Amino acid sequence: MGVMTESKDFTEIPAWERTPAWEQRFRAPRVSLPEWAEEAPDRSLFVSNATGTYELYAWDRASGEQRQVTDRPNGTTDGTLSPDGAWIWWFADTDGDEFGVWMRQPFAGGADEPAVPGLDASYPGGLAIGREGTLVIGRSTDEDGSTVHLVRPGASAPVEIYRHRESAGVGDLSHDGSLIAIEHTEHGDAMHSALRVLRAADASVLAELDDTKGGTEELGLAVLGFAPLAGDSRLLVAHQRRGRWEPMLWDVAKGTETDLRLDLPGDVSAEWYPDGSGLLIVHSFEARSELFRYEIATRALVRVETPAGSVSDATARPDGSVEYLWSSAARPPVVRSTDGGIVLDPPGPKAPHSVPVEDVWVDGPGGRIHALVQRPAEGEGPFPTVFEVHGGPAWHDSDAFASGPAAWVDHGYAVVRVNYRGSTGYGREWTDALKHRVGLIELEDVEAVREWAVSSGLADPARLVLSGGSWGGYLTLLGLGTRPDAWAVGLAAVPVADYVTAYEDEMEALKALDRTLLGGSPEEVPERYAASSPLTYVDAVKAPVHISAGVNDPRCPIRQIDNYVDRLAARGAVHEVYRYDAGHGSLVVEERIKQVALDLAFAAKHLGGGSAAPDAAGPA
Incomplete structure (x- = not known):
C-alpha cells in the first residue's frame, strides 16, 4: 500500500542513483505505525516524510484511499483520531516551538478548526477523547504550571479540573468516559509519577496510587490504558517495584491490584488487546525488543514472532493480529503484521542497508556498560x-535503523553508541544513577568505553569524535571541557551549553526535571549546576567544535547556546555554529541532510583526511 501525496512523488526524483547512499537513507519514504480509530478500525492515521517533510496522513483501509492531512513548513507529527474515526486531531505549534493549540479536521477532508475553543496556547500535556464526546486536555505554561481541562458532552466551554506547579498530564479516559486517569509529580520528583483517578461527573477523586511514599527509594508509575470494555474499571499501569518497568492491573473502583509477575528480564510495557482478553507485551532488553501475548484468564505468555532487531511500536488489531514497526541497525524500518507481509509500504526508492551492530560490554565505575559498535564494511582498524551519544537522558540506543550513524560508517568511520548510566532498559537503578552529578556520571561510562575502543584496536586515539544531540549534545560539550585531551572533534546538536541560563529559559516541565536531577534550582544548589554546566569548562576546550541549534527550541533554548559560543569566540577557539529556523531538531528531510553534511565536512576538515569517500551505492 503506497503513500499518496499531492505535493511530490519520490519515484520522480532525478538522479536518485547518483546521490550518496547516506542521503538516500534520509530521503527514502518512510511511514510510522498506523494508529486506528477504536470504533472504526478501517480508519487510520500515520506519519510520513513522502513530501520531504514529516506530516500526518489519513488512510481509509476499506477503500485504500490515502491523503495528506497537514502541510506546514516545519512539519507535523503529533496527531490522533477520535474513537469514531470522524475527526483527526493535530497539534499546531509555531515553527517547532512546541507551544500551540489542538486543531481538528474531518477524516474525509475539509477545513481545519480549533478543536477546543476557549483554551489558550500552551505546551501539550496529554489528550483523551471519549466515545460519547467527553474531552480531557492536559496543558502546561510557565505561568500556570500544569492544568487539566474537561469538556463534558454538550458543554460549551472547557472546565479546569486540575492545577499544580509541578508537572502533570492526562493518562487516559475510561471506555464509558466516566473516569479520568492523571499522572502527576506533586511530590516534586519529576522522574517518578504518581497516579490519580477522577470522576468525570464532578472531578472528585476516586483513587490514588503513589509509590513515592513510605520508602527510602522513590518509584515511578505510568498509565498504560483503561480496559477497552464498557463498565470495566481496570487500569493497566506500569510500575517499578522490582527495579524495572513492568505492568500490573489496578481496579480503580475496587482498589485491588493484580501483579502479573512476568518472567522477563529488562523493561516490560503492555497495551490491551481490543477485546480485553489479553495484553500485548513489549519486552525491551539489552538494546533489542520482542513481543508476547499475555492471556489474562490463564496467565499464559505466548511469544509473538518478530525478526531479530527492535520493535519501536506495536498495536493489536480487532481481528487479533499485531502490527508493528520493526528495524535493525542494518535494515530500514518497515510496518509488518503477524498475518504476514507488509502493512504499509510507501512507493519510491528504498533506503540502502547499513552494517549490523556488535554488542560490547565494558566494566565501568557503576557496573557493566553496554555499547553498540558499527564498523565500516571495508578496511581494518584502528578507524x-x-x-554518538544518545539524548534523553532517559532513553537508550538499540539495534534499530538510524540514518545518522549509517552516514558515518559510509564515510569510513566506526561508530560507538554507549548506553551510559541514565539510559533505560537496564533497570531502574541504572536509569536513576545520574542524580546530582549530572553529566559527569554519564561521561565516566563514555570514557570507559573510549578506553576499550582504543585499547582493542577499533579506534584511532588521534581521530576520536564526540557527537550527540539534545542531552547527547550536552554531554558532548561537557566532555570536550572536562576531558579536553580525549577528543579530536566535537559535534553538538541542540545542546545544553550553559545550564543556569538553560534553566531560566526552558519550558516549565524541564525545569522540574532539572530540579529532580540536580536536587534543586540553581539558587538552591548553585555548586551542582556549576559542576554540571559545559560553560564552566569552556576555556579548557581544545578540540574544534561544531554546534547546530534551532532558534525556536523550548528545550535547549538559543540564548544559553549563544553564551557558550561567545566564550569560545572570545578566546579564539576553533568553532562553527549553524542556526536554523526550527525547534528541537527538524522535521524537514533536506534540513536534516544539510546538518549531517555540515558535521561530516567539519570532521573531515579537522581530522587531517581521516575519512574515506564511500561508494555512492553504499553497502548492500
Whole structure:
C-alpha cells in the first residue's frame, strides 16, 4: 500500500542513483505505525516524510484511499483520531516551538478548526477523547504550571479540573468516559509519577496510587490504558517495584491490584488487546525488543514472532493480529503484521542497508556498560571513530535503523553508541544513577568505553569524535571541557551549553526535571549546576567544535547556546555554529541532510583526511 501525496512523488526524483547512499537513507519514504480509530478500525492515521517533510496522513483501509492531512513548513507529527474515526486531531505549534493549540479536521477532508475553543496556547500535556464526546486536555505554561481541562458532552466551554506547579498530564479516559486517569509529580520528583483517578461527573477523586511514599527509594508509575470494555474499571499501569518497568492491573473502583509477575528480564510495557482478553507485551532488553501475548484468564505468555532487531511500536488489531514497526541497525524500518507481509509500504526508492551492530560490554565505575559498535564494511582498524551519544537522558540506543550513524560508517568511520548510566532498559537503578552529578556520571561510562575502543584496536586515539544531540549534545560539550585531551572533534546538536541560563529559559516541565536531577534550582544548589554546566569548562576546550541549534527550541533554548559560543569566540577557539529556523531538531528531510553534511565536512576538515569517500551505492 503506497503513500499518496499531492505535493511530490519520490519515484520522480532525478538522479536518485547518483546521490550518496547516506542521503538516500534520509530521503527514502518512510511511514510510522498506523494508529486506528477504536470504533472504526478501517480508519487510520500515520506519519510520513513522502513530501520531504514529516506530516500526518489519513488512510481509509476499506477503500485504500490515502491523503495528506497537514502541510506546514516545519512539519507535523503529533496527531490522533477520535474513537469514531470522524475527526483527526493535530497539534499546531509555531515553527517547532512546541507551544500551540489542538486543531481538528474531518477524516474525509475539509477545513481545519480549533478543536477546543476557549483554551489558550500552551505546551501539550496529554489528550483523551471519549466515545460519547467527553474531552480531557492536559496543558502546561510557565505561568500556570500544569492544568487539566474537561469538556463534558454538550458543554460549551472547557472546565479546569486540575492545577499544580509541578508537572502533570492526562493518562487516559475510561471506555464509558466516566473516569479520568492523571499522572502527576506533586511530590516534586519529576522522574517518578504518581497516579490519580477522577470522576468525570464532578472531578472528585476516586483513587490514588503513589509509590513515592513510605520508602527510602522513590518509584515511578505510568498509565498504560483503561480496559477497552464498557463498565470495566481496570487500569493497566506500569510500575517499578522490582527495579524495572513492568505492568500490573489496578481496579480503580475496587482498589485491588493484580501483579502479573512476568518472567522477563529488562523493561516490560503492555497495551490491551481490543477485546480485553489479553495484553500485548513489549519486552525491551539489552538494546533489542520482542513481543508476547499475555492471556489474562490463564496467565499464559505466548511469544509473538518478530525478526531479530527492535520493535519501536506495536498495536493489536480487532481481528487479533499485531502490527508493528520493526528495524535493525542494518535494515530500514518497515510496518509488518503477524498475518504476514507488509502493512504499509510507501512507493519510491528504498533506503540502502547499513552494517549490523556488535554488542560490547565494558566494566565501568557503576557496573557493566553496554555499547553498540558499527564498523565500516571495508578496511581494518584502528578507524576514525565517532562516539554518538544518545539524548534523553532517559532513553537508550538499540539495534534499530538510524540514518545518522549509517552516514558515518559510509564515510569510513566506526561508530560507538554507549548506553551510559541514565539510559533505560537496564533497570531502574541504572536509569536513576545520574542524580546530582549530572553529566559527569554519564561521561565516566563514555570514557570507559573510549578506553576499550582504543585499547582493542577499533579506534584511532588521534581521530576520536564526540557527537550527540539534545542531552547527547550536552554531554558532548561537557566532555570536550572536562576531558579536553580525549577528543579530536566535537559535534553538538541542540545542546545544553550553559545550564543556569538553560534553566531560566526552558519550558516549565524541564525545569522540574532539572530540579529532580540536580536536587534543586540553581539558587538552591548553585555548586551542582556549576559542576554540571559545559560553560564552566569552556576555556579548557581544545578540540574544534561544531554546534547546530534551532532558534525556536523550548528545550535547549538559543540564548544559553549563544553564551557558550561567545566564550569560545572570545578566546579564539576553533568553532562553527549553524542556526536554523526550527525547534528541537527538524522535521524537514533536506534540513536534516544539510546538518549531517555540515558535521561530516567539519570532521573531515579537522581530522587531517581521516575519512574515506564511500561508494555512492553504499553497502548492500
